[in-house]
Structures are given as structure tokens and as C-alpha cells.
Amino acid sequence: MTRPCGSVSYSNNGRVILVTGGANGIGRAICERWAATGASVVCMDVDDAAAESLPEGIDFVKGDTSIEEDCQNAVAFATDTHGGLDVLVNNAAIQPKQSYIPMHEYSRELWERIVGVNFTGYAMMAKYALKVMLAQKSGVVCNIVSAQGHRTAREVAAYGPIKAANLLQTQQWGVEYARKGIRVVSVSPGAIMTPMIRATLDEQGGAEQLANRHPLGRIGEPSEIAEATLWLCSAGASFVTATDLAVDGGIDALAAFAEPY
Numbered sequence: 210m211t212r213p214c215g216s217v218s219y220s221n222n223g224r225v226i227l228v229t230g231g232a233n234g235i236g237r238a239i240c241e242r243w244a245a246t247g248a249s250v251v252c253m254d255v256d257d258a259a260a261e262s263l264p265e266g267i268d269f270v271k272g273d274t275s276i277e278e279d280c281q282n283a284v285a286f287a288t289d290t291h292g293g294l295d296v297l298v299n300n301a302a303i304q305p306k307q308s309y310i311p312m313h314e315y316s317r318e319l320w321e322r323i324v325g326v327n328f329t330g331y332a333m334m335a336k337y338a339l340k341v342m343l344a345q346k347s348g349v350v351c352n353i354v355s356a357q358g359h360r361t362a363r364e365v366a367a368y369g370p371i372k373a374a375n376l377l378q379t380q381q382w383g384v385e386y387a388r389k390g391i392r393v394v395s396v397s398p399g400a401i402m403t404p405m406i407r408a409t410l411d412e413q414g415g416a417e418q419l420a421n422r423h424p425l426g427r428i429g430e431p432s433e434i435a436e437a438t439l440w441l442c443s444a445g446a447s448f449v450t451a452t453d454l455a456v457d458g459g460i461d462a463l464a465a466f467a468e469p470y
């Protein structure tokens with residue numbers, strides 16, 4: 210007989226959440242899971258074609274997080290439509306196939322694009338969301354980071370260091386706004402099966418190798434990251450701020466000294 214493993218349930222009735230990059234992958238799972246718990250969900254993404262298949266009831270606003278006006282517009286859309294903003298999930302980030310190169314091969318253009326979306330995009334979304342949250346005296350910002358922000362690898366010359374900077378954004382904003390009713394948290398996924406990971410499986414040694422590098426022996430599911438956001442952004446995590454939660458199948462704890470799996 211299988212032993213019971215417990216469960217939790219969430220209610221987000223009346224809460225408003227804005228998710229960047231919510232049309233695909235992890236962001237989409239976050240949109241869907243939060244909508245299922247009663248939240249009003251706004252998805253901001255550049256990919257309007259993918260957004261067409263979002264479940265009914267999820268609002269979509271087209272925008273590119275590397276453009277400050279688009280960030281301002283998405284926050285204004287969420288607050289104008291739903292009367293406030295309780296949660297911002299900074300999730301939209303890029304790691305294109307051509308970015309798997311060492312530092313000396315980077316073009317300035319590719320560098321600026323990754324910085325623009327993955328670092329400045331998180332900051333500009335926070336800038337406008339935090340203004341609303343300060344006025345409300347409440348809110349949670351949740352940054353989706355990466356195990357690659359904690360430990361590095363070859364050929365992530367821009368993505369890795371920027372993910373480390375996202376961890377520090379979480380700490381800095383968490384400390385800055387701690388006494389204003391605002392919490393700032395982050396989630397660091399291990400490899401999760403999304404369009405981003407599917408597109409770069411070769412660069413990561415193939416699905417089997419990638420799965421095996423995680424002590425749990427598999428690649429994670431987008432819903433497993435969505436679950437972490439539900440808790441971190443709930444009242445159950447009211448004493449949690451300026452910190453990160455690894456949802457990574459144990460990869461961050463696996464040192465390279467001993468023979469890996």
C-alpha cells in the first residue's frame with residue numbers, strides 16, 4: 210500500500226496576480242494554477258499567439274519586459290482592470306540556443322538583450338508594481354531565478370551571473386520594503402520541462418543526462434514551480450522575505466567531488 214503523502218489547498222479569491230512570460234512554460238503553469246485557486250490573473254508576454262490558448266478568464270496584455278513603457282502598461286492594466294495588485298511574478302527570461310557560448314564569444318547585442326530581459330526587465334516590472342504595493346501597503350514580489358544563479362556551469366556567461374543578480378534583487382528589495390507590508394521572495398528551479406529547456410537539450414547533454422544530474426533523477430514539471438509560488442506568496446509564508454527557495458530536485462546540493470549519479 211502506498212503511504213499517504215499529504216496535500217495543501219489554497220484560496221486566492223479576490224487577489225490579483227501579474228505574471229510575466231505567462232504564455233508558456235513555468236509562467237503558464239503559474240497563471241493556470243493561480244486561476245484555479247480563485248485569483249484574477251494577468252499574463253504579460255511577447256507571445257500573443259501562445260496566449261490565445263490560455264484558459265478562459267486569464268487576462269492577457271502584450272508586452273516586452275525589456276521595454277519600460279510595456280512594464281508600466283502591464284501594471285496599469287492589472288490595477289485598472291482589477292483594482293489592485295497583490296502579487297507580481299517576475300518570470301520572463303531568455304536563454305536562447307545561441308547564448309550557450311563562453312564570454313569571449315559574446316556579441317554586445319546578445320549580451321544587451323539578455324541583460325535587458327533577464328535583469329532590467331525584472332527591475333522595471335518591480336519598479337511599477339512596487340509603487341502600487343507601497344500605496345496599498347501590501348504585496349508580494351516573486352522572482353523566478355535558477356539553480357544556475359547559485360552554482361555555475363560552462364557556457365552560461367550571461368544567464369548565470371544575471372540569475373545570481375536576480376537573487377540579490379530579491380534580497381535587496383526584500384530588505385528595502387520589509388516594513389512597508391511588502392515581501393520579496395524567489396524560487397530557484399532546477400531543470401524544468403518547458404519550451405526553453407526543450408530547445409536546448411543538446412547543449413545540456415540530452416534529456417537523460419540532464420535528468421540524471423538531479424539527485425531526484427528527473428527533470429521537474431512547471432506545476433512544481435507553480436506550487437512553490439502559491440505558498441511563498443500566501444499568508445502562510447508571512448515571515449518569509451528577502452530569501453530564495455530551491456525547487457531543483459537537489460541539484461544545488463550535489464557537489465562534484467564524489468562520483469556523480
Ligand SMILES: NC(=O)c1ccc[n+]([C@@H]2O[C@H](COP(=O)([O-])OP(=O)(O)OC[C@H]3O[C@@H](n4cnc5c(N)ncnc54)[C@H](O)[C@@H]3O)[C@@H](O)[C@H]2O)c1
Binds near residue numbers: 299
Ligand atoms: N525551464 C527551466 O529548466 C528553468 C530552470 C531554471 C530557471 N528557469 C527560469 O524560469 C523562467 C521561465 O522559464 P521557462 O523555461 O518557462 O521559459 P520559456 O522560454 O519556456 O517561457 C518563457 C516565456 O517568457 C516569454 N518572454 C520571453 N521574453 C519576454 C519578454 N521580453 N517579455 C515578456 N515575455 C517574454 C516567452 O514568450 C515565453 O512565453 C525563466 O526565468 C527561466 O530563467 C527555467
